[in-house]
Amino acid sequence: MGYLELALQKEKSLLCKRLGHKFKMASPIKTRKENRQVLYQCKICDQEAWLQWPEDSFNKLSENAEKSIA
Numbered sequence: 001m002g003y004l005e006l007a008l009q010k011e012k013s014l015l016c017k018r019l020g021h022k023f024k025m026a027s028p029i030k031t032r033k034e035n036r037q038v039l040y041q042c043k044i045c046d047q048e049a050w051l052q053w054p055e056d057s058f059n060k061l062s063e064n065a066e067k068s069i070a
Contacts, residue, residue: 014040014051021045029065031058 014023023040026048030039036058037050053061 014049016042016045016047019045021047023047023049029061031062031065033062 015021016023019042021042021044023042026039026041031037032050035050035052036055037052038058038061040049040051041047
């Protein structure tokens with residue numbers, strides 16, 4: 001990841017270690033199902049990071065995303 005090292009904080013927000021900006025889940029939600037990854041983006045410096053989620057959490061997120069599209 002180079003400069004884009006992420007730290008999971010107690011409040012479950014992701015921070016860019018290089019610049020300290022907060023990452024938020026991409027909107028609309030973007031996923032990679034084969035790796036259970038979710039895209040996070042920084043709205044300030046345009047950096048992106050794919051974060052792997054636990055299987056049960058990823059499945060719930062995917063179900064909710066599909067329901068919101070329908």
